[in-house]
Amino acid sequence: MSKDVNIDWSKLTFDYIKTDYRYLSIWKDGQWDDGKLAEDNMLTISEASTALHYGQQCFEGLKAYRTKDGKIQLFRPNRNAARMNDSNAKLLMPEIPEEKFIDACMQVVRANEHFVPPYGTGATLYLRPFMIGVGNNIGVKPASEYIFSVFCMPVGPYFKGGLAPCNFIISDYDRAAPQGTGGQKVGGNYAASMQPHKIAAEKGFTDCIYLDPATHTKIEEVGAANFFGITKDNKFITPISPSILPSITKYSLIDIAKDYLNLEVLERDVLADNLSEFKEAGACGTAAVITPIGGISYKDELHVFHSETEVGPIVKELYRILCGIQFGDVEAPEGWIYKV
Numbered sequence: 001m002s003k004d005v006n007i008d009w010s011k012l013t014f015d016y017i018k019t020d021y022r023y024l025s026i027w028k029d030g031q032w033d034d035g036k037l038a039e040d041n042m043l044t045i046s047e048a049s050t051a052l053h054y055g056q057q058c059f060e061g062l063k064a065y066r067t068k069d070g071k072i073q074l075f076r077p078n079r080n081a082a083r084m085n086d087s088n089a090k091l092l093m094p095e096i097p098e099e100k101f102i103d104a105c106m107q108v109v110r111a112n113e114h115f116v117p118p119y120g121t122g123a124t125l126y127l128r129p130f131m132i133g134v135g136n137n138i139g140v141k142p143a144s145e146y147i148f149s150v151f152c153m154p155v156g157p158y159f160k161g162g163l164a165p166c167n168f169i170i171s172d173y174d175r176a177a178p179q180g181t182g183g184q185k186v187g188g189n190y191a192a193s194m195q196p197h198k199i200a201a202e203k204g205f206t207d208c209i210y211l212d213p214a215t216h217t218k219i220e221e222v223g224a225a226n227f228f229g230i231t232k233d234n235k236f237i238t239p240i241s242p243s244i245l246p247s248i249t250k251y252s253l254i255d256i257a258k259d260y261l262n263l264e265v266l267e268r269d270v271l272a273d274n275l276s277e278f279k280e281a282g283a284c285g286t287a288a289v290i291t292p293i294g295g296i297s298y299k300d301e302l303h304v305f306h307s308e309t310e311v312g313p314i315v316k317e318l319y320r321i322l323c324g325i326q327f328g329d330v331e332a333p334e335g336w337i338y339k340v
């Protein structure tokens with residue numbers, strides 16, 4: 001590490017910290033420029049930018065991990081590039097080439113290397129790629145110019161303290177429409193989630209769970225994370241729907257469940273009325289990692305899975321293998337790890 005930064009790695013939360021460099025590239029006249037690193041964390045854009053008025057923007061989230069030998073690695077950044085391009089296509093924004101996306105992430109990590117937390121602290125460097133429609137454009141139509149940027153910050157756990165069970169409540173509200181943008185990582189979904197989150201937090205829950213927006217009977221998302229459950233006969237079950245964001249962590253857990261733990265995996269409906277089919281449950285995502293679900297409140301009753309205080313054995317094992325792969329302690333499937 002070239003420079004010292006004054007950070008207590010063990011006390012990090014999931015909050016913004018300004019780091020030294022961010023990457024910026026401009027799309028104009030039908031093409032991307034070469035992109036560059038910048039020290040200034042302020043953007044100056046037209047007041048008529050589509051990102052500001054019509055939500056023409058999308059983002060991604062991934063992490064850089066410090067391994068035991070002091071090196072740094074990214075976890076499946078190609079999947080974030082692909083998902084960003086799915087969001088771009090949905091919102092009529094330009095494609096970002098995968099090589100450019102990954103190169104931008106690499107440049108940002110290298111330039112901010114001293115902000116990558118040491119191995120063993122559990123903390124990581126969170127990368128936030130995003131794209132916004134900019135320029136003078138007050139009509140509801142795609143922008144003529146775009147900014148693609150990646151910034152980063154060291155982070156600790158998203159939900160309270162590491163691998164500890166959390167309770168969630170099923171919301172009456174929706175974050176996305178049945179055939180809308182729920183499957184893409186676009187800001188509007190998150191704007192719609194702030195009030196339901198606040199209501200859940202005021203009732204003492206970590207976050208809310210969204211049901212499918214068409215029938216309100218099936219579990220979709222756990223706040224900003226995907227749901228999975230382990231049935232009494234040891235099957236790994238996770239819901240499938242066009243309004244669920246396809247979590248890269250979830251698809252990684254599907255492979256881990258099959259290939260490392262020999263579990264049967266099924267993507268299928270999860271009925272909120274049938275939670276008793278599961279002996280363990282979890283929420284998974286880049287920020288949430290795996291957050292064991294202690295209980296889910298539905299129709300004024302708290303359904304407890306394994307325990308409200310103890311982590312179940314299969315969730316614990318999934319967590320050990322996932323984090324082991326991400327921090328370089330467990331051998332990864334081919335193509336998952338990108339050395340910085």
Ligand SMILES: Cc1ncc(COP(=O)(O)O)c(C=O)c1O
Nearest residue numbers: 224225226245247248249285286
């Ligand atoms: C709504 C939502 N669901 C699920 C996830 C988890 O996705 P991933 O594992 O790719 O981080 C996220 C976070 O990115 C999210 O915002």
